[in-house]
Amino acid sequence: MEQIVLTTLTAAALGTLAYALRIPPLVGFLGAGFLLGAFGMQPFPGLEQMADLGVVLLLFTIGLKFDLRSLLRREAYGTATIHLAVLTVISMGTVGLISAIALSSLDGGWREAAVVGFALSFSSTVLCVKVLEERSDDGSFYGQTAIAILVMQDIIAVGFLTANSDTPPSPWALLLVLLVPLSWVLRRVLDRLGHGELLVLFGVVMALGPGYFAFSSVGLKGDLGALVAGLLFSTHPRAIELSKSLFSIKELFLVGFFVMIGLSASPTWLDLGIAALLCVVLLPITFIGFVLLGRMFGLRNRTTIRTSLVLSNFSEFSIIVTAVGVSTALVSEKWLTIVAVAVPLSMVISSLVNTRSLNLTDRLSAWLPEQDPLRLRVADRPIDTSDADAVVLGMGRVGRAAYTRLAEEGELRPLGVDNDHLVVQRLLEDGYKVVEGDATDHEFWNRIVAGGFVRTVVLAMPIHDSNLFALEQLRAAGFDGRVSAVAQHPDQLAHLAGEGVGAVVNVYGGAGAALADATLELPLDDA
Known part of the structure; x- marks a missing residue:
């Protein structure tokens, strides 16, 4: 204890x-x-299982919010495969050079350098998604692109692990296709669940049962099964609600994962120095490679820079792949220790860099050549608002209600904006005029072509800081039209009013007033 x-x-x-x-x-x-680890502390019993459960739930929630069609975009599969191949060769040469200088020689020759180089070519799925979630960017275009690249990398890593496993996948793995019809039954169950603890329990069971256990029992990576299980529910109307219900428990267990990563190595000073050198040499190359490939595949400068910043780190898969190399006598133990140190060190560096991602994006994008909008991906081109009179930022429940009322009144032509690709797709299918965009991304405001017609902006995003950021961008652009906003707390109401927002509505207060109005309209039985 x-x-x-x-x-x-x-x-x-x-x-x-x-x-x-x-x-x-x-x-x-x-x-x-x-x-x-420096004080000799060992992981307490159950910490490793806690960490594993955190990763399983994280991958399950990724699947819930992921658009499977993103994998079919060339900027996803093209970037993932080309970058991995090129970085493997560069990392292989770097490992060989470091070994010749600092470690005298490579025990396993070029094969050892190849395995370690391949291991260092992956980006961390756990870290990247965590960073995206903290910024509410996991549903944005650049966030979905980054996740698609990560999924492609994970598939390649799983293929490597399977090929080098002592026990190949069972022939029973073919039966996993039955998960598709099974998911139809399970989706009906989800339809009938409430909003409390049963919903949380359902999510955990789906991640562990049809997800992790089904795959691991036939010799496949259980983590991949959790991702697939999430994908099977991604088109369900309650997918986002299910993901949010798992948020707190997932975050708690992920603490165990990051603590375990830090505890996993007991390096010498030489190991630490080599790990730091790998980060200094390979992380910038990783970043530059992603930027160049992003531009090649038609992404805007800012989109490719933000994607590259998130992906520039080493993966937890790096340790697993190196460990497999050790078990097959291709890699020496000393490189496992070095990689085990390089991975968390790269995570620390990546996390610190991503806290300044907006400033770095502003500076770096100014160095890159201008791009022809017609050569950009359609989802990444400028947004034309010339046929709209009002823009609703955030198309959640509040934003949709505001959009509907504006459309029904007929005086204004509203345009909805949301950063969640799946939400945008559903709203388009329902007849809304909506575009995908992230109002907390500086480049979003460069993508909008106002055309002098938009005179009303509704800030309906659920996060107060996001609404404030959007307000700052409107002011910086010289917008002098009408602005309204929602808030959840009295101090937020006062803050927005003090910033000059014309109308501020308390979400809960508005619901209470609507309830009172509905109550007063009810007829009384005089009898």
Whole structure:
């Protein structure tokens, strides 16, 4: 019990310190693992299972919010395959050079360099999705592109692990196709669940049962099964609600994952130095490679830069692939230790860099050549609002209600904007005039072509800081039309009013007023 208390206290303390310093708390959790490992602390019983469950739930929720069609976009499969191949060769040469200088030689020759180089070519799915979720960017165009690249990488990694496994997948793996008709039954069950603990339990069971257990029992990677299980529910109307219901439990278990990563290595100073050198050499090359490929496949400068910043790190798969190399006598133990240090070190660097992603994107995009809009991907081209009078930013329940009322009144022609690709697709199918865009992305405001017609903006995003950011961008663009906004707390109401927003509505207060109005309209039985 003492180990559990000490581990959780250390993780909480360093996570809180990181948050106070305005850096991602996961940096603190990684630091907690390093600190505890330095003092000889061993993972307490159950920590590894807790970490595994966090990863399983994370991949399940990725599947819930992921558009499977993103994998068919050339910027996804093209970038993933080309980048992985090129970076493997570069990493292989780097490993060979470092070995010749610092380690005297490669015990396994070029094969050892190839395996380690291949391992270092992957980006961390867990870290990337965590960073995207913290910024509410996992549904944005660049977020979906990054996740699609990660999924492609994971599929390649799983193929490598399967090919090098002592026990190949069972012939029973073919029966996994039955998960498709089974999901139809399970989707009907989801239709009838409430909104409480049963919904949370359903999500956990789906991630572990039809997901993790079904795949691992036939010799396939269980984590991939959790992702597939999420994809089977991604088109369900309650997919987003199910994902949100799992958020807190997933975040708690992921603390265990990052602490375990920090605890996983006991390096010498030489190991630490080589790991740092790998980060210094390979992470910039990783970033440049993603930027060049993104431009080649028709992404805007800002889109490809933000995608590249998120993906520039080493993956937890790097450790697994290297460990497989050790088990097959292709890689020496010393490289497993080095990679085990390089992975969390790259995560710390990536997390810190991504806290300044907007500033870095502004600076770096100014260095890149201008692009022809006609050569850009359709979903990444400028947004034309010339045939709209009002823009509703955020098409959740509040935004949809505002859009509908504006459309029904007939005085204004509304245009909805949302950063979630799946939400946009559903609204388009329902007849809404809506476009995909992220109002918290500086480049979003460069994509809009106002044309002098839009005179009304409704800030209906659920996050207060997002509405404030959008307001700042409107002011910076010289917008002098009408602005209204929603808020959830009294201090937010006062803040928005103080910033000059013409109409601010408390979401809960508005619901209460509507309820009172409906009550007063009910007839009374005089009898």
